[in-house]
Amino acid sequence: MIVYRIMAMIGLLILVLTPLISEISSAGSLYLNKIGSYDTPGSAMGLALRGNYAYVADHTYGLQVIDISNPSSPSSVSSCDSASGAYGVCVAGNYAYIACSWNGLFVIDISDLDSLTVAGRYDTPEFAYNVTVVGDYAYVANGETGLLIINISVPDSLYVIGNYDSPSPVEDVCVVGNHAFVTDLYDGLLIIDVTDPDSLFLVGSYDPPGLVRGVTVEGNYAYVSAGRDGGLKIINVANPASPFLAGSYNTPGCAWFGIDVVGDYVFVADGENGLQAIDFSNLGSPLPAGNYDTSNWGHDVIVRGEGEETLWSFLSLYSGYLSHLTLVSIDLECHWQELLYHPDARQQMLRDSRSRKGA
16 A cells, blocks of 8 residues: 655545556556545644544644545544644654644544543744654654654653754754755755764765755665755765765655655645646656646655555645545556566565555
8 A cells, every 4th residue: 555645635535546558568657546535624734544543633633534545435433623724743652742832732542532631732932843763762843943752751741851953943863874865945855873872973965956855864864854945856865974966856846845655656735736746767867757737736645555566645635724634545456468568567666665654
């Protein structure tokens, strides 16, 4: 199953993608087809997945939990309106961690989905855009105050243990090993050593054209969305002290925030152009692999793979003050005659998809 995070006017959208692989084609194509959707009450800004549930950061309506076990007919399970201003969400253990814009970080107990409760809150000094959790720490992309590291070991007693004050607003963060990869709106990708939260320091950086907002890291590469002017940038971070540009693709819209990677395919929430799929099997010569026009603003995307036949794409979408969550299913049933010529492409996509976030 593949999942996409994107923001638009239909809330939760479900699409199906079918790889169209031909013997003579150097790049596979994907057919993206809508399967289902769910209209959340607020603005679907961010998305996390676990099992049969999608956790939606629904802005003024807080956290929404959607049952996606039947992709063609997703349904509401529960919500927590207390986490108002919800912008980004991460699920770990029995808790959902919500970056709630001007309202800081909320910790929601999700052990009983029928009765969500606020387990803790930290009032961050700036706009909390997104959050990721590793162990006892929540890493918060906190706008003008940069990266905050908050100790979450005791949910009702949260406290800041580290802060890296960036040159300009930080909107996203991805943590891999001892490094936090953060997007600094005007100064590009910053790579911060987080080995000692009390003593954070910059290891390296790369500043591409455009406004840098979203980041995900896979292997030796950081995938960065850089807006209308920058598109998608792939940065080699094998040596964090000396990152360099490995590949680039100017999407037709505004590569806004959400990015996910499955095998050689990169999926980008592309603003007014919805969802873009790009084949990066040749980093020096990327090719468009498919697109889905949501007719609304694509903001976030997650891709998750399950089984041998189907990939699902989950997207959160918004337009102005109205937004929705959209689920997109990706059907991987290909012509077996074609697969005989490309035995590795399908298996590589499925294998890599199983490590997707939220899986």
